[in-house]
Amino acid sequence: MHNQYTDFLLRLPDVKTKQVLEINESTLHIEVTPIAVRQACPCCQLTEHVIRKGQNRVRRIRHLGVGGQRIYLLVPAIRLFCKSCDCGFVWNYSFVDPGKRYTKAFEQQALQTARVATVKQSAELHFLPNSTLHHKHEQWLAIESKRLQKQGWxxxxxxxxxxxxxxxxxxxxxxxxxxxxxxxxxxxxxxxxxxxxxxxxxxxxxxxxxxxxxxxxxxxxxxxxxxxxxxxxxxxxxxxxxxRFHVQRYVVEAVQSIRKSITPTLAPQAKAHLKAKHRLLNPRVESLSVEKQEELRDILGYSALLKQAHAWKESFSRWYDCSPNVHTAKQWLHHWLVQGKQIQHPAIMLCLKTIKNWKTEILNYHRCRGxxxxxxxxxxxxxxxxxxxxxxxxxxxxxxxxxxxxxxxxxx
Incomplete structure (x- = not known):
């Protein structure tokens, strides 16, 4: 592989590939070298008086994998000396923190995996020690949660x-x-x-x-x-x-209570069919497919009381969707309460009592549709x-x- 293509895959701006030293089925070792000749002194921020003063060792740094292989960068730890400030320092690379064994991009990828899975699963996926990733994840979590919460408030x-x-x-x-x-x-x-x-x-x-x-x-x-x-x-x-979800749940539960009360009065086949299809009573008719609507009509045909209660439930959903303002909604709600009172069933009466007790808060939905x-x-x-x-x-x-x-x- 040509070195320029290797540089393109690594995407590290301040180093270039020198040679590929080792390739096997799972690991790839790449020796890199800095592109710049000099680096500014951390004290005076100048490069004129900076000289190289030997090389300590080669740093072995884990980087993002390519093609299912683990990549390790062999990075020279170059010793530098500023004659103006009379201080020594080591070459600093932007893609990795001093003294670290993993690039910033690799750490970020491992932490992102741990965010949507678990630390243990992420460590196994990236071939990392569980304790190492756990420590890094805790540090990242404390900083990131504080940032997100501050921004939200x-x-x-x-x-x-x-x-x-x-x-x-x-x-x-x-x-x-x-x-x-x-x-x-x-x-x-x-x-x-x-x-x-x-x-x-x-x-x-x-x-x-x-x-x-x-x-x-x-x-x-x-x-x-x-x-x-x-x-x-x-x-x-x-x-x-x-x-709205919690309010409509009271109405749906009232219809299901009626369904349970009429079930013992039905024939065995109708009883089994109603029990198997009872969830069709919950959603709105418009949201069901044509086939499901046919099945709903079949089970509503078993009882006039159930059919009347289901129509009452559907009118409540239309009240939520179609009321243009609070004044109209108040009038329509009154008619809906009268319609429910005519059904004369204990479950319906209990639901109506709850709706009346929270009438103001329910009507406020039409002031702020949240x-x-x-x-x-x-x-x-x-x-x-x-x-x-x-x-x-x-x-x-x-x-x-x-x-x-x-x-x-x-x-x-």
């Missing part, structure tokens, strides 16, 4: 129409929870703190002046009373919006991160990893 503080999203996610289902604060307009995760009870939320607000300094126009959350109480205390002027859809997707990424890292016990590393996981694609 700065963007949120400067937004004129900031919309926040508040939601919790489980570390251990039913026992331990974390709460995440999200910038819905900026599509970033601002912070994570432990707990979701009202006293834990208030403690976080007292310890986080940056959070209280925000001026959101709206905050989107589920129907948990402690979140609404907390946001009312922290941001009394902000619009509190009930998340949802926690992106937050729910981010929660899925968080759960995948937790499974991938086996629920990291170090709280600081855990939070740093989640901040990088959720924000790196936006700010990276």
């Amino acid at each position: 700065k963007e949120a503080a400067s937004m004129s129409k900031l919309v926040l999203g508040i939601d919790d996610f489980a570390i251990r289902k039913g026992q331990t929870y974390n709460t995440g604060i999200h910038n819905l307009r900026g599509e970033t995760l601002l912070d994570i703190f432990p707990g979701r009870r009202l006293d834990e939320l208030r403690i976080y607000a007292k310890q986080s002046p940056a959070f209280l300094a925000l001026r959101p126009v709206a905050v989107v959350m589920d129907l948990a009373p402690y979140y609404h109480t907390w946001i009312r205390e922290c941001f009394p002027e902000a619009i509190r919006v009930a998340d 949802t926690n859809a992106a937050v729910e997707g981010r929660n899925n990424r968080i759960k995948a991160f937790q499974r991938r890292h086996y629920f990291t016990r170090n709280r600081e590393r855990y939070v740093q990893g989640l901040l990088v996981e959720c924000n790196y694609a936006h700010y990276g």
